[in-house]
Amino acid sequence: MKIKRFFWCYVMAFVAILCGLIVTIIAQDAQDLQNQERVLQKEIALDAERIKVLQAEWSYLTRPNYLQKIINQVEPDAKWMIIKGKDIVAASDLVQSIQSQLAMAESTDQSQSAEEVVARTQ
Amino acid sequence: MSYFLPGNQQDASRQIKARLQLFLLAFLLIFTCIFIRSFQLIVFPAENYEIISKKSDKYSEYSRGTITDRNDILLASSLKLSSLYVDPSMLDDDNQKLLAQNLADIFPDLERAWIEKRLKQKNRFAWIKRHITPEEMAKVNALGMPALDFIDEYERIYPQSSSASHWVGSVNIDGAGIDGVEAKFNDELSKSNASIHLTLDTRIQTIVAEELQKQIDFFDAKGGASMVVDVQTGEVLAAVSLPSFNPQKPSDPNNSDRFNRLLQGSYEMGSSFKIFSTAALLEAKDPPLSKTYDATKPLKRAGFTINDYHAEKRAMTIPDIFLHSSNIGTALMAEDTGSKALQSFYKKAGFFDAVNTDIGSTARPQVPDPWRPISTVTTSYGHGIAVTPVHVVNAMLQILNPSKKTSLKFVLNKNLQTGDKNKSDLVSAKTSEAIKRLMRLAVRVGTGRKGGVDGYLVAGKTATAEKVSGSGYNKKSLLTSFVSFYPADKPKTIVFVMMDEPVGQKESYGYATAGWTSAPVVANIIERMTAVRGEAPRNIDKTFDPSEQLMRYLPEKMLQELRKDE
Numbered sequence: 254m255k256i257k258r259f260f261w262c263y264v265m266a267f268v269a270i271l272c273g274l275i276v277t278i279i280a281q282d283a284q285d286l287q288n289q290e291r292v293l294q295k296e297i298a299l300d301a302e303r304i305k306v307l308q309a310e311w312s313y314l315t316r317p318n319y320l321q322k323i324i325n326q327v328e329p330d331a332k333w334m335i336i337k338g339k340d341i342v343a344a345s346d347l348v349q350s351i352q353s354q355l356a357m358a359e360s361t362d363q364s365q366s367a368e369e370v371v372a373r374t375q
Numbered sequence: 376m377s378y379f380l381p382g383n384q385q386d387a388s389r390q391i392k393a394r395l396q397l398f399l400l401a402f403l404l405i406f407t408c409i410f411i412r413s414f415q416l417i418v419f420p421a422e423n424y425e426i427i428s429k430k431s432d433k434y435s436e437y438s439r440g441t442i443t444d445r446n447d448i449l450l451a452s453s454l455k456l457s458s459l460y461v462d463p464s465m466l467d468d469d470n471q472k473l474l475a476q477n478l479a480d481i482f483p484d485l486e487r488a489w490i491e492k493r494l495k496q497k498n499r500f501a502w503i504k505r506h507i508t509p510e511e512m513a514k515v516n517a518l519g520m521p522a523l524d525f526i527d528e529y530e531r532i533y534p535q536s537s538s539a540s541h542w543v544g545s546v547n548i549d550g551a552g553i554d555g556v557e558a559k560f561n562d563e564l565s566k567s568n569a570s571i572h573l574t575l576d577t578r579i580q581t582i583v584a585e586e587l588q589k590q591i592d593f594f595d596a597k598g599g600a601s602m603v604v605d606v607q608t609g610e611v612l613a614a615v616s617l618p619s620f621n622p623q624k625p626s627d628p629n630n631s632d633r634f635n636r637l638l639q640g641s642y643e644m645g646s647s648f649k650i651f652s653t654a655a656l657l658e659a660k661d662p663p664l665s666k667t668y669d670a671t672k673p674l675k676r677a678g679f680t681i682n683d684y685h686a687e688k689r690a691m692t693i694p695d696i697f698l699h700s701s702n703i704g705t706a707l708m709a710e711d712t713g714s715k716a717l718q719s720f721y722k723k724a725g726f727f728d729a730v731n732t733d734i735g736s737t738a739r740p741q742v743p744d745p746w747r748p749i750s751t752v753t754t755s756y757g758h759g760i761a762v763t764p765v766h767v768v769n770a771m772l773q774i775l776n777p778s779k780k781t782s783l784k785f786v787l788n789k790n791l792q793t794g795d796k797n798k799s800d801l802v803s804a805k806t807s808e809a810i811k812r813l814m815r816l817a818v819r820v821g822t823g824r825k826g827g828v829d830g831y832l833v834a835g836k837t838a839t840a841e842k843v844s845g846s847g848y849n850k851k852s853l854l855t856s857f858v859s860f861y862p863a864d865k866p867k868t869i870v871f872v873m874m875d876e877p878v879g880q881k882e883s884y885g886y887a888t889a890g891w892t893s894a895p896v897v898a899n900i901i902e903r904m905t906a907v908r909g910e911a912p913r914n915i916d917k918t919f920d921p922s923e924q925l926m927r928y929l930p931e932k933m934l935q936e937l938r939k940d941e
Binding site: 261264265268269271272275276278279302305306308309310311312313315316317318335336337338339340341342343346 | 407441453455577902905909910911913
């Protein structure tokens with residue numbers, strides 16, 4: 254009789270205790286996550302700073318005129334290394350050239366491999 | 376005393392029961408919600424991390440944003456550097472001497488006596504050295520002195536040094552931008568993680584600066600400027616003003632090296648204006664290119680005598696006038712155009728106002744006021760009107776892109792492109808085509824021959840102007856320029872070069888004209904830049920050359936000489 258009368262009170266007490274327990278676990282987890290976040294934030298900040306330093310160093314050490322200066326120091330007669338537009342070949346011209354070489358190879362020497370033709374064209 | 380309101384006891388008991396049930400229901404509802412949410416948080420923890428990650432963006436809050444070129448090469452960045460200070464109250468006399476000696480060993484550039492003086496100060500704070508290296512920091516830490524400590528400070532660094540200094544700008548001691556992009560986008564750069572991407576290409580910028588500096592040194596010029604612009608997009612690939620400055624080194628803001636000739640310099644550009652006055656005539660009157668103008672003798676107008684540099688002393692067609700850069704012929708063409716039509720064209724081309732680019736406005740042009748009949752004559756060949764080089768390049772862009780609204784862009788970030796939008800109706804497609812051919816002719820057989828590069832169909836116009844000195848013009852003080860583009864049949868890139876006061880050399884037979892000074896720089900830039908851009912030369916038959924159709928307008932004597940040369 255007594256149990257029946259206080260049934261809802263027991264249910265409520267049980268739910269309250271369960272909720273309290275879960276909330277405590279979640280609070281603990283949240284605390285842990287916050288601590289982890291702080292550590293990660295510090296690591297991110299350090300990494301971001303390191304990346305920035307590396308980017309700045311890369312940009313500084315790859316200045317085109319600086320690279321040219323180094324090349325001139327290592328190889329003083331390397332003026333030919335300044336590439337000009339006339340030194341490059343259009344991709345379409347290259348393909349055309351390879352095709353004509355291949356066609357010529359086929360008609361003259363059947364045994365010549367395609368690799369050899371490409372190497373010769375290069 | 377009764378706790379119940381008047382009425383019978385049964386009613387009161389029922390009322391209490393009902394209230395209790397309501398309370399229980401509410402209690403149950405609240406705890407059920409808590410339970411469901413708790414369950415959710417445990418089962419789906421990923422949601423948790425999202426909330427945290429949204430809130431956490433703190434690591435860069437003190438750092439200023441970066442400025443990069445179009446290929447993400449860093450032009451400006453803020454780095455965290457440590458600065459060393461001392462708390463002198465924590466030191467006794469013996470410590471001071473020993474510490475001063477140790478610090479002098481670590482920092483050879485600091486004098487021991489100076490350090491000792493700092494260590495003896497009465498207050499609790501004294502700087503020893505700002506912005507030390509990590510290696511120096513490790514050595515100081517190894518001393519194990521509690522009186523020494525560090526403060527982290529952010530330093531603005533410019534890894535590309537003076538390469539694009541006029542555009543990137545610099546910051547003051549408080550880290551606020553004082554000029555260039557640093558000042559224009561100060562608010563944006565102050566925000567964490569901001570990044571401004573410029574349209575400049577550091578590789579092309581370096582080529583342009585090198586070639587221009589070489590020529591400035593050779594012709595002993597005061598300075599120079601150059602610009603490379605993509606015709607289709609209006610993006611500025613290189614913009615150089617020499618001499619330049621190192622933004623890393625604090626210098627006087629009034630230092631003349633900080634003067635940006637492209638944006639702030641207003642000059643009487645000379646013959647490059649013949650491009651625009653010729654376009655104005657073609658637009659206003661649409662004459663046949665065979666139309667001749669009498670250039671047999673100097674032209675006298677309002678007490679002035681207009682001469683040609685190399686007088687041909689004959690009647691000349693429009694292409695003939697353009698390629699010989701005849702002042703007399705151009706003046707007569709301008710009179711044919713009419714004062715109103717010429718003014719209207721110049722206004723539409725933007726020569727009467729400052730050009731607003733996305734990184735700032737140009738200097739205001741100096742336009743004749745009031746506009747007299749003589750103004751129509753002189754401005755047709757670029758005298759009596761002063762504009763910035765950006766004005767010329769901007770107008771050229773409009774002529775080469777007749778059907779497209781293209782404006783000069785210095786910034787790649789779409790939301791920051793706030794420059795003036797050019798109108799697309801400056802010239803018709805027909806006029807645009809004629810100007811392209813005329814400019815190609817000027818490089819093929821005219822004054823701009825030294826600006827040509829085999830396989831690239833370079834087109835251009837030379838301009839040699841005497842600079843204003845006192846009340847007149849100084850014949851020895853020249854401003855030469857070459858405005859060009861390539862290829863002439865389908866313009867892709869504009870290249871502009873200007874030199875300030877070049878001096879004739881033995882190798883140039885004493886000449887310091889644009890054909891000798893500015894045009895060769897353009898050729899050298901195109902030769903090298905095309906390799907960077909992957910533009911191979913084309914095998915071009917002369918019949919394919921856009922200027923070929925204009926050859927018939929040239930005098931027979933000249934054609935015979937050209938045939939001999941070929």
